[in-house]
Amino acid sequence: MCPACQGELDFGSSAAICGVCAASYEIRAGKIYFDPVPGRDDGLDQLKARLKKWLGKYYYTIGVDVIAPDYPVNYRKLILERLNPEHQIVIDVGCGNRRVHEDIICLDLFDYEEVDIVCDAHRLPFARGSVDGLVTRYLFEHIADCHAIVTGFDACTRPGGMGVHLVPFLYPFHASPQDFHRFTHEGAGFLFKGWDVVEQRNVTGPATLLLLCLIEFVSTALSFGKGKLRKYFYLCLCLFLFPVKYLDVFFVANKNFITLAPTLLTVVRKPRRR
Numbered sequence: 001m002c003p004a005c006q007g008e009l010d011f012g013s014s015a016a017i018c019g020v021c022a023a024s025y026e027i028r029a030g031k032i033y034f035d036p037v038p039g040r041d042d043g044l045d046q047l048k049a050r051l052k053k054w055l056g057k058y059y060y061t062i063g064v065d066v067i068a069p070d071y072p073v074n075y076r077k078l079i080l081e082r083l084n085p086e087h088q089i090v091i092d093v094g095c096g097n098r099r100v101h102e103d104i105i106c107l108d109l110f111d112y113e114e115v116d117i118v119c120d121a122h123r124l125p126f127a128r129g130s131v132d133g134l135v136t137r138y139l140f141e142h143i144a145d146c147h148a149i150v151t152g153f154d155a156c157t158r159p160g161g162m163g164v165h166l167v168p169f170l171y172p173f174h175a176s177p178q179d180f181h182r183f184t185h186e187g188a189g190f191l192f193k194g195w196d197v198v199e200q201r202n203v204t205g206p207a208t209l210l211l212l213c214l215i216e217f218v219s220t221a222l223s224f225g226k227g228k229l230r231k232y233f234y235l236c237l238c239l240f241l242f243p244v245k246y247l248d249v250f251f252v253a254n255k256n257f258i259t260l261a262p263t264l265l266t267v268v269r270k271p272r273r274r
Contacts, residue, residue, distance in 0.1 A: 124152050140181060
């Protein structure tokens with residue numbers, strides 16, 4: 001669907017053209033570009049973008065799942081237990097360069113290798129009620145107006161459709177490129193006001209929280225305000241201390257730690273009637 005006028009698109013080999021407003025959207029390397037890819041001004045953001053492109057899936061399987069101070073989440077298992085992309089239209093908004101399942105449609109503002117549709121999350125190119133399931137992983141903290149995004153989700157999701165969302169709670173500031181919000185489980189539920197909250201729980205726990213705080217404190221304290229030195233200490237501490245996060249294997253199944261977790265899962269369902 002054309003995000004400008006909601007008209008139907010006629011797909012060619014190099015462009016998709018709206019039959020109503022005649023807007024043209026480039027198709028290149030298997031991706032359709034509904035919005036231009038923005039530049040990256042932040043140094044850390046530029047480094048992460050380069051690493052994601054150079055390392056591909058290894059950025060996540062080694063850099064994020066092993067070395068980073070977050071307890072590794074099995075996204076594939078978590079999502080496929082709640083959605084069925086083989087028989088449903090499921091979209092992953094803000095997917096980065098990590099595809100969870102081959103049948104999930106991957107959307108991002110940046111044209112990573114795994115991205116299918118390059119677009120702004122505020123202008124989703126899907127017809128009203130055409131999507132069965134939505135996935136977001138660490139998207140909402142980077143969106144200034146989260147309610148505008150949820151309004152768009154509500155429009156394109158069919159009645160009875162599901163949303164599986166991972167949001168940060170007790171998590172350090174990480175502008176990539178900007179960082180606006182944190183969510184308690186109550187705050188995440190309120191964000192989807194009008195949807196039914198099906199499930200909420202922590203997917204990381206107090207060991208990850210302890211490790212995040214320790215690494216942030218020591219790297220900041222020892223760097224004396226010098227950004228490059230802080231990044232060096234941060235990386236070194238991650239390399240030496242990352243095993244601490246695996247203690248969360250004892251806590252992620254304990255719902256009592258939903259109030260002491262860096263990352264929360266919120267699963268919602270759009271009501272069939274309103």
